Amino acid sequence: xxxxxxxxxxxxxxxxxxxxxxxxxxxxxxxxxxxxxxxxxxxxxxxxxxxxxxxxxxxxxxxxxxxxxxxxxxxxxxxxxxxxxxxxxxxxxxxxxxxxxxxxxxxxxxxxxxxxxxxxxxxxxxxxxxxxxxxxxxxxxxxxxxxxxxxxxxxxxxxxxxxxxxxxxxxxxxxxxxxxxxxxxxxxxxxxxxxxxxxxxxxxxxxxxxxxx
Amino acid sequence: xxxxxxxxxxxxxxxxxxxxxxxxxxxxxxxxxxxxxxxxxxxxxxxxxxxxxxxxxxxxxxxxxxxxxxxxxxxxxxxxxxxxxxxxxxxxxxxxxxxxxxxxxxxxxxxxxxxxxxxxxxxxxxxxxxxxxxxxxxxxxxxxxxxxxxxxxxxxxxxxxxxxxxxxxxxxxxxx
Numbered sequence: 001x002x003x004x005x006x007x008x009x010x011x012x013x014x015x016x017x018x019x020x021x022x023x024x025x026x027x028x029x030x031x032x033x034x035x036x037x038x039x040x041x042x043x044x045x046x047x048x049x050x051x052x053x054x055x056x057x058x059x060x061x062x063x064x065x066x067x068x069x070x071x072x073x074x075x076x077x078x079x080x081x082x083x084x085x086x087x088x089x090x091x092x093x094x095x096x097x098x099x100x101x102x103x104x105x106x107x108x109x110x111x112x113x114x115x116x117x118x119x120x121x122x123x124x125x126x127x128x129x130x131x132x133x134x135x136x137x138x139x140x141x142x143x144x145x146x147x148x149x150x151x152x153x154x155x156x157x158x159x160x161x162x163x164x165x166x167x168x169x170x171x172x173x174x175x176x177x178x179x180x181x182x183x184x185x186x187x188x189x190x191x192x193x194x195x196x197x198x199x200x201x202x203x204x205x206x207x208x209x210x211x212x213x
Numbered sequence: 214x215x216x217x218x219x220x221x222x223x224x225x226x227x228x229x230x231x232x233x234x235x236x237x238x239x240x241x242x243x244x245x246x247x248x249x250x251x252x253x254x255x256x257x258x259x260x261x262x263x264x265x266x267x268x269x270x271x272x273x274x275x276x277x278x279x280x281x282x283x284x285x286x287x288x289x290x291x292x293x294x295x296x297x298x299x300x301x302x303x304x305x306x307x308x309x310x311x312x313x314x315x316x317x318x319x320x321x322x323x324x325x326x327x328x329x330x331x332x333x334x335x336x337x338x339x340x341x342x343x344x345x346x347x348x349x350x351x352x353x354x355x356x357x358x359x360x361x362x363x364x365x366x367x368x369x370x371x372x373x374x375x376x377x378x379x380x381x382x383x384x385x386x387x388x389x
Contacts, residue, residue: 005367006272013275016284025278033274037267041259049255054233056251057244061237099345111350112258112357119358127362128355133369136354140310140347140370141377147342153321154338159329165338168384172343175384176377183372187365 044108051109055091064090078138078181079131081121088117092135099142111139130188134181141180144173258357265356269348273312282307298382299333305340306378310371313346335389339381344374 017026058064067090075082075089075096082088091114098107114135122129128136147169154162234244276282285307290300301323308316320341327333347370355363 006268009272009276012281013272013279016281017275017279020280022279026275029274029278030271033271034267036274037270038263040270041263041266044262045256045259048259049252052255052258053248053250053252054230056254057237057242057247058233059251060247061233061240061242063233063236108353109255109258111354115354115358119360125359128360128364128366132355132360133364133366136351136363136366137369137373139350139354140345141373142345144343147338150320150338150342153324154329154334157324157329157334159334162329164330164389165335165342168335168339168381168388169342171384171388172339172377172380175380176344176373179376180369180373183369184365187369191365 048109048112052113055094055110055113058094059087059090064094066090067093078134081129082118082131083121086117086121088114088121088131091117095135096138099139099144107139107142111135130191133188134184137180137184138177141177142173144169262353262356265352266349269352270312297386299336301327301333302336302340302382305337306374309340309344309378310347310374313349316341316346332385332389336382336385339385340378343381344377347371347374 013026014023017023055064064087065085069085072084072089075092076084079089079092091110095107095110095114098110115132118129118132118135119125121131147165150165150169151162154165234248237244237247282304286304289303293303294300305316305319305323308319320337323337324334327337329335329338347367351363351367351370355366
């Protein structure tokens with residue numbers, strides 16, 4: 001699906017630009033977009049380096065494992081196919097708590113560490129496992145208690161009650177997270193077990209001829 | 214309550230930074246060496262994201278510059294106004310899953326134009342604050358570990374964004 005969205009945006013942009021005479025702007029936008037991509041990644045380096053260092057300390061000291069044992073029941077229900085005491089669970093929990101506090105910058109490195117741990121359980125490294133899809137769903141919806149950036153922006157523009165939006169944000173994110181979990185469950189059930197876990201079919205290769213017996 | 218939440222968000226990061234190494238030192242872990250060892254991975258992770266982000270941002274940037282985004286908004290606007298949703302917030306709903314920086318810019322613009330305490334300003338704040346950028350999260354998380362087949366993850370993300378958009382409008386309508 002990502003392939004089609006990406007191709008669609010590019011093709012449609014050029015066709016539309018040709019029709020409206022904005023070819024120059026679109027050419028410029030292509031390069032400035034690429035530049036933004038690199039700039040954003042360079043901005044990520046400092047945060048990722050720092051948090052991943054800190055997270056390694058948490059991991060080695062056994063803190064991550066301890067945390068995951070504490071909050072295990074919720075995460076076990078959300079991630080039934082990750083073994084108990086697996087380091088991934090600890091990172092998933094840190095990721096969830098950071099999102100809860102509106103610490104987007106802290107949530108990303110923990111989420112990536114969780115994905116790396118989940119990848120170790122993945123029989124087919126090119127294809128996402130159901131657990132990865134669930135983690136992604138939780139992150140795209142992400143229950144938020146403190147929308148820090150928006151409160152700051154509202155203060156800048158002279159809001160009488162900048163923190164007013166905490167209540168609607170909490171309500172809206174609770175609803176969208178619930179919807180994400182339900183949709184994830186529905187797709188997970190419909191997809192059945194991942195193809196890689198079937199005894200004889202190599203995963204992801206739709207073109208493989210079926211071998212009987 | 215609000216003061217508590219402010220204190221929570223202000224103290225969360227310093228607490229992480231102090232308590233994690235402190236606990237590790239207590240457990241006799243060589244904290245600095247462990248930090249440096251883990252931090253090395255941060256650089257390669259950030260670099261491995263570059264191709265994914267460049268690809269995505271190029272397409273989004275072209276889509277906006279071509280005027281296709283404006284046309285999309287103009288097409289859906291009358292329907293939204295009939296549902297009681299201010300048409301001005303629609304582009305934000307469309308931008309939100311695609312680009313975090315782009316939608317933040319758009320939300321800031323709406324807050325500036327209509328005022329932070331207006332209905333539109335509050336809806337804009339709630340939408341921007343409540344969901345994460347699905348395409349960014351997908352690109353970064355799956356890009357970092359080399360997943361090419363995302364299966365149904367994008368569909369679930371976009372569905373929850375749509376639900377989140379209407380939930381944000383509903384929550385503002387209910388609470389203000």
